Amino acid sequence: MLKVLEQVETNVSPPEVTEMTGPDVMEEKCGSAAIRFVAYFSDIFDSKVEGRNKYLELLLSVAEKFKKSPYSYVWAAAGKQPDLENHVGVGGYGYPALVAMNVKKGAYTSLRSAFERDQIVEFVKEAEYGGKGNLPLEEPL
Numbered sequence: 001m002l003k004v005l006e007q008v009e010t011n012v013s014p015p016e017v018t019e020m021t022g023p024d025v026m027e028e029k030c031g032s033a034a035i036r037f038v039a040y041f042s043d044i045f046d047s048k049v050e051g052r053n054k055y056l057e058l059l060l061s062v063a064e065k066f067k068k069s070p071y072s073y074v075w076a077a078a079g080k081q082p083d084l085e086n087h088v089g090v091g092g093y094g095y096p097a098l099v100a101m102n103v104k105k106g107a108y109t110s111l112r113s114a115f116e117r118d119q120i121v122e123f124v125k126e127a128e129y130g131g132k133g134n135l136p137l138e139e140p141l
Contacts, residue, residue, distance in 0.1 A: 015063035017056055020074040020081060033072035035102050035127050040085065042078050042095035055096050055115065062120050069128065087137070100127035107134040 018029045020038065030036040041047065041055050056075065063073045076084070078095050085091035088099045088108050098111035098120065109131040113119040126132050 020076040030072040034070040039075040040097040
């Protein structure tokens with residue numbers, strides 16, 4: 001049995017962090033995920049390519065750490081998904097931002113600390129166990 005589990009672990013596909021360019025991407029990349037992590041990054045003119053890439057690499061390293069968990073990771077540039085940003089209370093300031101959404105439970109929560117690896121890892125662990133300060137998702141996503 002242990003050998004089978006080891007085989008499954010080695011066959012886990014590498015995690016992805018996909019740009020959310022519309023609702024179809026959210027559904028395609030996150031449809032079966034238990035928890036959807038959505039990152040919002042400031043405009044590329046503010047953070048430059050290097051800054052954006054740093055955030056993406058950081059998020060990808062977290063996704064790699066939790067690759068055995070049924071989570072999905074997507075990102076959007078600030079202001080490019082205004083309906084979703086408004087729905088989860090993101091927007092206008094405070095980028096980068098990270099939101100964990102559990103569509104099945106109809107709840108979401110936001111990262112309320114620095115966008116740094118240790119804080120994001122802790123946030124993912126908290127989301128795994130129900131999250132802190134969850135708010136209701138009032139309409140389907």
